[in-house]
Amino acid sequence: MENLGRVTPATALVLEALLSAESVWGLQIVKDVGKKPGTVYPILDRLEAAGWIQGEWDSSQDRKGPRRRYYRLLAEARPLAQDYVNTYRLRVRTTATRPSPATFEGQWQGA
Numbered sequence: 001m002e003n004l005g006r007v008t009p010a011t012a013l014v015l016e017a018l019l020s021a022e023s024v025w026g027l028q029i030v031k032d033v034g035k036k037p038g039t040v041y042p043i044l045d046r047l048e049a050a051g052w053i054q055g056e057w058d059s060s061q062d063r064k065g066p067r068r069r070y071y072r073l074l075a076e077a078r079p080l081a082q083d084y085v086n087t088y089r090l091r092v093r094t095t096a097t098r099p100s101p102a103t104f105e106g107q108w109q110g111a
Contacts, residue, residue, distance in 0.1 A: 002050035012088030015081040018073040025068040052077040
């Protein structure tokens with residue numbers, strides 16, 4: 001299993017969706033994370049190539065429409081995925097509590 005490198009918001013959202021389900025189909029992940037398919041599917045491809053997830057085509061003949069590809073997070077990747085999501089959440093919290101430069105703008109003009 002390969003290291004994913006830097007923490008990106010979209011990857012963290014995809015991993016969060018995968019952590020919350022046993023197996024989930026690609027378009028459902030797109031809907032859950034609120035990103036475009038052109039963002040989500042390359043992430044899924046990268047996660048699969050890195051050995052974090054396993055993708056499998058639906059073999060059911062009962063459902064009409066295009067075949068679905070289901071993804072599941074591998075057991076050995078679960079703790080890493082949780083760490084990745086936690087790191088992302090911590091960064092978001094830290095950024096959200098840090099005041100923006102505009103907050104101090106008025107304070108310096110009168111000095």
